[in-house]
Amino acid sequence: MGKVIIPIGPQHPALKEPESFSVTLEGEKIVDVNLRLGYNHRGIEKACEERTYIQDIYILERVCGICSHSHSTCFVQTVEEIAGVEIPERAKYIRTIVAELERIHSHLLWLGVAGHEIGFDTLFMYTWRDREIVMMILKKVTGNRVNYGINTIGGVRRDISQELLKEILTSVDALEERTKYYIQVATQETTLMNRLLNVGKLSHEDAVLTGAIGPTGRASGIDSDTRRDDPYAAYDKVTFKVIVDNHNDVYGRTLVRVLELMEAYSIIRQSVQNMTEGPITVKVPRKIPAGEAFGRYEAPRGEDVHYVKSNGTEKPERVKVRAPTLANIKPVLKMLENYNLADLPIIVAAIDPCFSCTDRTLLIKDKKSNKSKIMDWESLRKYSIEWYKKRGIGF
Amino acid sequence: MIKEEEIKQEIIKNFSYLDGKIRVQRVRRIFVDVPYENFDEVFKHLIKNTGFEMLCTITGLDEGATFGLIYHLARKDGIVLNLKINVPKANPIIKTVINYFPGAIMYEREIVDLFGIKVEGLPSGARYPLPDNWPIDEYPLRKDWKPENLNQKMEKK
Incomplete structure (x- = not known):
C-alpha cells in the first residue's frame, strides 16, 4: 500500500493548542512527521x-x-x-x-x-x-x-x-x-x-x-x-x-x-x-x-x-x-x-505541551436592563450548586 | 569558582587568541567572545573535550553593524558557557550546528525568520515562527524594524 499523508491541525479536536502535524502513514504506522509551529507567536x-x-x-x-x-x-x-x-x-x-x-x-x-x-x-x-x-x-x-x-x-x-x-x-x-x-x-x-x-x-x-x-x-x-x-x-x-x-x-x-x-x-x-x-x-x-x-x-x-x-x-x-x-x-x-x-x-x-486556561471572573450582562455585574468565583460556584440543587442534583 | 577558572585556563591553553576574551561572570556562568572564523574549532572542542553536551538555545542580537549570536552551552554540573560570535550585517551567514545538536533546528529557523541571518546547511522545511504569507525582507527582531513597515506592505497587497 502506498503512503498516505494526513494533516492534523492547526485546529483539531485532539490538540489543545494550534499546531500543525502532517503525518505520513503506511497503513496505520507513522513513518514521518512534519510539524509546523508558530500559530501562537505573539512577538x-x-x-x-x-x-x-x-x-x-x-x-x-x-x-x-x-x-x-x-x-x-x-x-x-x-x-x-x-x-x-x-x-x-x-x-x-x-x-x-x-x-x-x-x-x-x-x-x-x-x-x-x-x-x-x-x-x-x-x-x-x-x-x-x-x-x-x-x-x-x-x-x-x-x-x-x-x-x-x-x-x-x-x-x-x-x-x-x-x-x-x-x-x-x-x-x-x-x-x-x-x-x-x-x-x-x-x-x-x-x-x-x-x-x-x-x-x-x-x-x-x-x-x-x-x-x-x-x-x-x-x-x-x-x-x-x-x-x-x-x-x-x-x-x-x-x-x-x-x-x-x-x-x-x-x-x-x-x-x-x-x-x-x-x-x-x-x-x-x-x-x-x-x-x-x-x-x-x-x-x-x-x-x-x-x-x-x-x-x-x-x-x-x-x-x-x-x-x-x-x-x-x-x-x-x-x-x-x-x-x-x-x-x-x-x-x-x-x-x-x-x-x-x-x-x-x-x-x-x-511531553506536556503548553496550553493556557481559566477565566476567573465573569461579567454578566442583563439583556433587558442592560446592566452588568461581576461575579467572582466563589459566588459563581455557590450559584451553580444552588441551581443544580433546585433541579434535584445535590451532593 | 575553581571549576570555572579551570575551564577558562583550559580554553586559553588550547586557543591562545581567546586570552582576555573570557569572562567568568559568576558561579556557573562563563562568557566567551570567539572570532567568527574560529567558531567551528572552539565549538567542537567545547562539546567534545570540555563536556558542554547541551545547547540551551541560540540568542540572536542586533548590535548595529553586526549581528551577535550567542550559543548557550550547558554542562551536566550546571555550568553554562555563553559562546558569542559576531557576523557582519552586510552578509550574515552562519553554519548550522544540527550535526552536533539535532534539536537546534528550531532555534536556527527562529534566527532565520526573525533576524534574516542565513544558516548554511539547514534542511528545507516549514518556517518557524512567522506565518507563511509574511512579506520577504521583513525581520522583526532587527532594531530598525517597526511594525508600521509591515502594515504598509500588507496594505499594498
Whole structure:
C-alpha cells in the first residue's frame, strides 16, 4: 500500500493548542512527521524591548498560562543578576513555595489530560477535582489562579501570613494523600499500564542526542534538573530527590511526574519550616546598569531559559525566551516514528505541551436592563450548586 | 569558582587568541567572545573535550553593524558557557550546528525568520515562527524594524 499523508491541525479536536502535524502513514504506522509551529507567536520578545523592566514582568508572565511563575521568576532573577541585587531570604522561600505549588497544579493537570487522551476520564475528573485544592491555595497566596503577579525585581510583592502558611501545609497533606492514591493507580492499574507501557519510546541515547529536557528527558534516564544542578531561589537550602526513570516511554513520563509531586510536597514543607520573618523586597533602581545575564529555571515541563541584555536605560536591549516545549519538539517527532496513528494524542500529550486556561471572573450582562455585574468565583460556584440543587442534583 | 577558572585556563591553553576574551561572570556562568572564523574549532572542542553536551538555545542580537549570536552551552554540573560570535550585517551567514545538536533546528529557523541571518546547511522545511504569507525582507527582531513597515506592505497587497 502506498503512503498516505494526513494533516492534523492547526485546529483539531485532539490538540489543545494550534499546531500543525502532517503525518505520513503506511497503513496505520507513522513513518514521518512534519510539524509546523508558530500559530501562537505573539512577538513578545520584540514587545519587551519597547517596555520597561517592570512592564516586562507582566508580559513575560503571560507567555504561558500554566507556567506563568516560571517565566516571571526566570526573567526577574536574570535582571537581578545584571543589577547585582541579592534578594531577601524570605522572598526566595516565597518564590520557591509558589513555584512548587505551580508544579503541583501543572502535573495534576497533565495527569488529567493524559487520562482524558486515553479515554480514562475518571482519572481526569479525579485529578482536576484535586487540582482545585492547589488552585485555591494559589489564589489565596497570590490573588490569582494563574498569572500570579507575585514577582517583582528585587523580591516578591506579597508576604504569606502565618495562618496561610498553616493552610498551605494542610492542603499539602490532603494532596499528598491523593497523590499516594495516584501512585497506586499508576503502578497497579493494569489497563493504564497496558495502554502506556512501550508507547512513545525514546531511548536514552536518542533523548541525549535530540536534547530532551524536563520530565520527558528524566523518563529516558537523563539525570538533570536545574533546581539541583544550577540552583536558584531557595533550592540550595532544601533537599529533594531528582526523579529519574528508565522506562523510556509514556508510562515512565507518567511515573516521573507523579513521583515529582511527592518531592514538591516535601520542598514546600521544608520551605515553610525554614522560613524566617523579614523583609520581602529590596529597592532596585528603575534603570538597570548595562550588562547581560543568562537565567535558567526548572519549569514543570523542563528547563526554561531567559537571556537579558541591558543598556543602562529602563528598557532592556534584548530579551530572549526559550520555553521548554520548543526543546522537546525534536524528541517528540522521534518518539512518534513507527507508532500507530491512534497513539499520537497520548505521545504528544506526554511531553506536556503548553496550553493556557481559566477565566476567573465573569461579567454578566442583563439583556433587558442592560446592566452588568461581576461575579467572582466563589459566588459563581455557590450559584451553580444552588441551581443544580433546585433541579434535584445535590451532593 | 575553581571549576570555572579551570575551564577558562583550559580554553586559553588550547586557543591562545581567546586570552582576555573570557569572562567568568559568576558561579556557573562563563562568557566567551570567539572570532567568527574560529567558531567551528572552539565549538567542537567545547562539546567534545570540555563536556558542554547541551545547547540551551541560540540568542540572536542586533548590535548595529553586526549581528551577535550567542550559543548557550550547558554542562551536566550546571555550568553554562555563553559562546558569542559576531557576523557582519552586510552578509550574515552562519553554519548550522544540527550535526552536533539535532534539536537546534528550531532555534536556527527562529534566527532565520526573525533576524534574516542565513544558516548554511539547514534542511528545507516549514518556517518557524512567522506565518507563511509574511512579506520577504521583513525581520522583526532587527532594531530598525517597526511594525508600521509591515502594515504598509500588507496594505499594498
